[in-house]
Amino acid sequence: MRPLTFHLEAIETPTGRMLLVTDGEGCLRAADWQDHEDRMHQLIRRYYGANGVRLEEAPDPTAAGRALLAYFDGDLGAIDALPIATSTTDFQAAVWSALRRIPAGKTMSYGALATRLGRPNAARAVGHANGSNPISIVVPCHRLIGANAALTGYGGGIERKRWLLAHESALGRAPALAAGVAPT
Numbered sequence: 001m002r003p004l005t006f007h008l009e010a011i012e013t014p015t016g017r018m019l020l021v022t023d024g025e026g027c028l029r030a031a032d033w034q035d036h037e038d039r040m041h042q043l044i045r046r047y048y049g050a051n052g053v054r055l056e057e058a059p060d061p062t063a064a065g066r067a068l069l070a071y072f073d074g075d076l077g078a079i080d081a082l083p084i085a086t087s088t089t090d091f092q093a094a095v096w097s098a099l100r101r102i103p104a105g106k107t108m109s110y111g112a113l114a115t116r117l118g119r120p121n122a123a124r125a126v127g128h129a130n131g132s133n134p135i136s137i138v139v140p141c142h143r144l145i146g147a148n149a150a151l152t153g154y155g156g157g158i159e160r161k162r163w164l165l166a167h168e169s170a171l172g173r174a175p176a177l178a179a180g181v182a183p184t
Helices: 034-048 063-072 090-100 110-116 123-131 158-167 174-179
Strands: 004-013 016-022 028-033 053-057
Touching: 004 028, 004 063, 016 034, 016 063, 028 034, 028 063, 034 053, 090 110, 090 123, 110 123
Parallel strands: 004 053
Antiparallel strands: 004 016, 016 028
């Protein structure tokens, strides 16, 4: 079986260089920061197999790259309709779809998202699906917080999570940002 060919593009963001992986139809398949490139490749192998993907440099700037640059420039809605695709389980797909429905500037706990999905006892499973998300920002895993409103793990690092939430105004005032807690 021949590997899928995806395109790799790098964009400069206020939080560091970001790597984007898109397919021939323009769907975003992965997005992560360059300093977490190993994690991105690990997730690609998980979803497509050890030799399932061949990455080539994107010949031109992609729609995904333009949308993410617009997001970082303050147009938070620029990524809302961005097409994504990945090989995943039904449960992960449901979690990622629900994440995309959390508006910019809002946060939700893992338990609340599990309840929204009709599985109130699945907070840990939601956390695992969230941590397995290969498409940072567009599938906004940074918008999930702990039940006590504490910022919890984020593949790009807690400081980036804090920055993204502040960028989206989810953290409100500077004291809450400094404490690493989203107001309830």
